[in-house]
Amino acid sequence: MSSFFAQDVPLVWYLLLSAVLFSLGILGFLLKRNLITVFMSIELMLNAVNLSFVTFAHQWHAVKGQIFVFFVMMVAAAEAAVGLAIIIAVFRARATLAVDRIDLMKL
Amino acid sequence: MNGSLHLWLIPLLPFAGFLINGLLGRRLPKALVTAVALLAPLAAFGVVLFAAAQAFTPTEVRSWNGPGPVPGALSLPYVETCPLGWINIGTLHVDFSFVLDQLSLVMLLVVTGVGFLIHIYSVGYMAHDEGYARYFSYLNLFLFFMTTLVLAGNALLMFVGWEGVGLASYLLIGFWFQKTTAADAGKKAFIVNRIGDVGFLIAMFFLLANFGTLTFSEIATKLGQYPGWTGGVVTVIALCLLLGATGKSAQLPLYIWLPDAMEGPTPVSALIHAATMVTAGVYMIARNHVLFDHSPFALGVVAIVGAVTALFAATIGLVQNDIKRALAYSTISQLGYMFLGCGVAAYSAAIFHLMTHAFFKALLFLAAGSVIHGLSGEQDLRKMGGLRKKLPVTFWTMTVGVFAIAGAPGLSGFFSKDAILYSAFQQGSFGKVLWFLGLVTAALTAFYMFRLWYLAFLGNSRSPEAHPHESPWSMLGPLVLLAILSIAGGWVSFGGRFYEFLAPVVGARSEAASGDSLEYILMGVAVAVALIGWFIAHSFYKQRSDRPAELAAALPAGYKLLANKYYVDEILSASVVKPLLATSTYFLSWVVDKAVIGGLAWLLGGIAVFSGALLQRWQSGNIRSYAAWLAGGAAALLLFVVVPWPLVLAHIGIHLNWAGR
Numbered sequence: 001m002s003s004f005f006a007q008d009v010p011l012v013w014y015l016l017l018s019a020v021l022f023s024l025g026i027l028g029f030l031l032k033r034n035l036i037t038v039f040m041s042i043e044l045m046l047n048a049v050n051l052s053f054v055t056f057a058h059q060w061h062a063v064k065g066q067i068f069v070f071f072v073m074m075v076a077a078a079e080a081a082v083g084l085a086i087i088i089a090v091f092r093a094r095a096t097l098a099v100d101r102i103d104l105m106k107l
Numbered sequence: 108m109n110g111s112l113h114l115w116l117i118p119l120l121p122f123a124g125f126l127i128n129g130l131l132g133r134r135l136p137k138a139l140v141t142a143v144a145l146l147a148p149l150a151a152f153g154v155v156l157f158a159a160a161q162a163f164t165p166t167e168v169r170s171w172n173g174p175g176p177v178p179g180a181l182s183l184p185y186v187e188t189c190p191l192g193w194i195n196i197g198t199l200h201v202d203f204s205f206v207l208d209q210l211s212l213v214m215l216l217v218v219t220g221v222g223f224l225i226h227i228y229s230v231g232y233m234a235h236d237e238g239y240a241r242y243f244s245y246l247n248l249f250l251f252f253m254t255t256l257v258l259a260g261n262a263l264l265m266f267v268g269w270e271g272v273g274l275a276s277y278l279l280i281g282f283w284f285q286k287t288t289a290a291d292a293g294k295k296a297f298i299v300n301r302i303g304d305v306g307f308l309i310a311m312f313f314l315l316a317n318f319g320t321l322t323f324s325e326i327a328t329k330l331g332q333y334p335g336w337t338g339g340v341v342t343v344i345a346l347c348l349l350l351g352a353t354g355k356s357a358q359l360p361l362y363i364w365l366p367d368a369m370e371g372p373t374p375v376s377a378l379i380h381a382a383t384m385v386t387a388g389v390y391m392i393a394r395n396h397v398l399f400d401h402s403p404f405a406l407g408v409v410a411i412v413g414a415v416t417a418l419f420a421a422t423i424g425l426v427q428n429d430i431k432r433a434l435a436y437s438t439i440s441q442l443g444y445m446f447l448g449c450g451v452a453a454y455s456a457a458i459f460h461l462m463t464h465a466f467f468k469a470l471l472f473l474a475a476g477s478v479i480h481g482l483s484g485e486q487d488l489r490k491m492g493g494l495r496k497k498l499p500v501t502f503w504t505m506t507v508g509v510f511a512i513a514g515a516p517g518l519s520g521f522f523s524k525d526a527i528l529y530s531a532f533q534q535g536s537f538g539k540v541l542w543f544l545g546l547v548t549a550a551l552t553a554f555y556m557f558r559l560w561y562l563a564f565l566g567n568s569r570s571p572e573a574h575p576h577e578s579p580w581s582m583l584g585p586l587v588l589l590a591i592l593s594i595a596g597g598w599v600s601f602g603g604r605f606y607e608f609l610a611p612v613v614g615a616r617s618e619a620a621s622g623d624s625l626e627y628i629l630m631g632v633a634v635a636v637a638l639i640g641w642f643i644a645h646s647f648y649k650q651r652s653d654r655p656a657e658l659a660a661a662l663p664a665g666y667k668l669l670a671n672k673y674y675v676d677e678i679l680s681a682s683v684v685k686p687l688l689a690t691s692t693y694f695l696s697w698v699v700d701k702a703v704i705g706g707l708a709w710l711l712g713g714i715a716v717f718s719g720a721l722l723q724r725w726q727s728g729n730i731r732s733y734a735a736w737l738a739g740g741a742a743a744l745l746l747f748v749v750v751p752w753p754l755v756l757a758h759i760g761i762h763l764n765w766a767g768r
Binding site: 026029030038099100102103 | 735
């Protein structure tokens with residue numbers, strides 16, 4: 001596995017990529033109106049975190065980080081199943097997926 | 108041999124009657140209600156008689172084998188204490204104890220005896236009333252509290268009875284509560300009594316602070332150890348007790364509730380507002396006489412209050428046209444005599460007058476009730492007249508009562524009134540003034556009682572349409588018995604035996620009670636004065652019935668002053684009630700309650716609502732705004748943790764300085 005990562009790519013680049021992906025996820029989450037896009041942004045953030053986990057696991061030669069990644073992926077899969085089901089239910093009920101319109105909790 | 112005597116039965120039997128009739132009375136048949144209501148006081152009276160029989164048995168006799176205790180004799184005072192105790196907090200010990208001594212025995216005989224007679228009378232008087240069971244449950248409740256008051260061995264237990272009789276009085280004055288005047292009269296009695304009760308309470312606090320006990324006998328013992336201890340705090344205590352007594356016994360300045368209390372049923376007026384409850388103040392002073400003996404000033408105040416009240420109420424009684432109100436002012440006046448007796452330290456004479464007054468005033472009220480009953484509720488003397496033939500038994504018993512209160516020689520009122528006047532006369536020039544006031548009152552008493560007698564019973568009927576009927580025997584029986592007591596009751600003092608009997612409790616009379624030529628002279632003067640009163644009444648109402656109107660026309664100011672009862676009610680209304688109501692309405696209700704308290708509540712509520720409205724904007728319901736706050740918060744935390752703030756700040760010249768840095 002270590003041969004896969006070129007030795008001359010420093011750790012910072014991985015972490016920067018992870019931070020950029022995470023920030024893009026946040027921005028997408030905050031700015032996009034479509035519920036599915038918002039959902040995809042969450043997945044993006046999760047994967048950005050996964051990337052930094054893997055990076056650190058490689059850096060410190062610790063397997064725990066990689067195990068965490070599997071956990072996160074498993075939760076993300078379960079979340080995707082539940083979230084998509086909710087999205088379908090919301091669409092059936094409201095005939096819209098615009099986040100701003102789904103505001104029944106507002107006073 | 109006291110094991111067979113159970114004092115606690117005396118209050119408890121009427122209380123059982125109250126519980127049965129009060130809880131179940133509506134559902135029970137009337138005969139059963141009557142039986143319970145009569146048996147309870149009768150049984151209590153039986154216990155009292157039993158105790159009296161034991162008490163009157165001489166404790167020691169010289170028999171053939173020498174002196175020794177007699178089986179069945181009771182040595183007084185006999186104390187009965189509840190073994191469970193009552194109040195035990197720190198240094199405060201108050202027992203639940205009943206004391207039977209000569210004084211409480213006399214009171215108990217009067218209360219349960221006269222009380223039982225009035226219960227019988229009520230059976231006839233209240234026969235057609237809807238609240239029959241309620242009435243008797245209240246009446247039994249009154250006896251419960253009154254006997255508690257009389258038997259109490261300490262001031263606190265007495266206060267329990269004291270408040271209780273006030274409650275019973277309130278309930279019975281307002282018995283016909285559908286009538287606004289009756290309900291108001293009940294409230295007035297209760298509130299005015301409260302003012303006096305404050306005095307009693309403060310006196311108890313002072314007693315606790317200075318003597319550490321509320322038990323009468325212990326107070327007497329402690330005072331006995333310091334014979335020179337007069338005035339000072341003892342005067343304060345005595346005056347506070349006097350305030351309580353003036354409230355309960357309707358003396359100046361707190362007498363105003365008693366005339367209004369006549370709104371209650373007439374037997375109630377007889378039992379509570381003439382014979383027993385209103386005499387509680389006199390009893391209380393006699394019970395605490397040691398305190399008064401140690402304060403000549405307080406005694407003087409008692410005497411002045413009594414004498415002035417006697418005269419004051421008698422003058423108002425002169426012009427009353429309501430038969431019950433006339434008797435009510437007479438009661439206040441006679442209570443004034445008792446206070447006068449207490450004030451000149453002739454406690455046994457005061458108690459003697461209390462007893463005879465209970466007989467003849469109960470008789471007068473019950474006879475008046477019989478008149479009212481016979482006239483179907485008419486109470487106005489001006490509409491009566493000529494009842495002698497129509498109500499013969501009522502007439503003759505009433506006549507006995509009138510002669511007794513007017514002081515006809517040989518009847519009970521003659522002896523007791525003379526005893527008080529004689530004692531007053533002994534007290535130097537101050538006493539002479541008091542005696543003179545009492546003497547004038549005696550003349551006025553004779554006048555207004557004979558006025559009532561002439562107006563109601565003699566002459567011709569002034570309402571021809573009325574068809575008076577004599578009352579049933581359940582009412583006439585008590586009248587006859589009370590008439591006999593009113594005639595004979597005075598003779599217990601013959602030879603000073605009554606005073607000797609009471610002497611162990613209230614002290615001996617200072618002078619020889621009889622055999623003194625001065626006493627006979629004073630008696631003669633009193634009788635002469637009573638005759639003058641009778642003669643004026645006779646000439647006014649028998650011979651020339653237009654004279655009173657002429658006199659009233661000749662002295663319009665004086666007549667109006669008396670007819671309006673010296674405007675005391677109006678003065679109090681203007682000086683106390685109205686300012687109090689105005690303060691309550693404008694200051695307490697508007698300023699304090701609505702502005703301050705209400706405003707504060709609105710302010711607090713307003714702050715909550717306002718801050719809620721502000722925070723509400725945060726909770727937009729927009730998920731993305733929540734997420735933005737979340738992200739912003741996370742970024743801020745990150746910024747706080749990652750940036751080396753002390754270094755940054757030091758760079759721009761701010762040096763943080765806290766522990767560890």
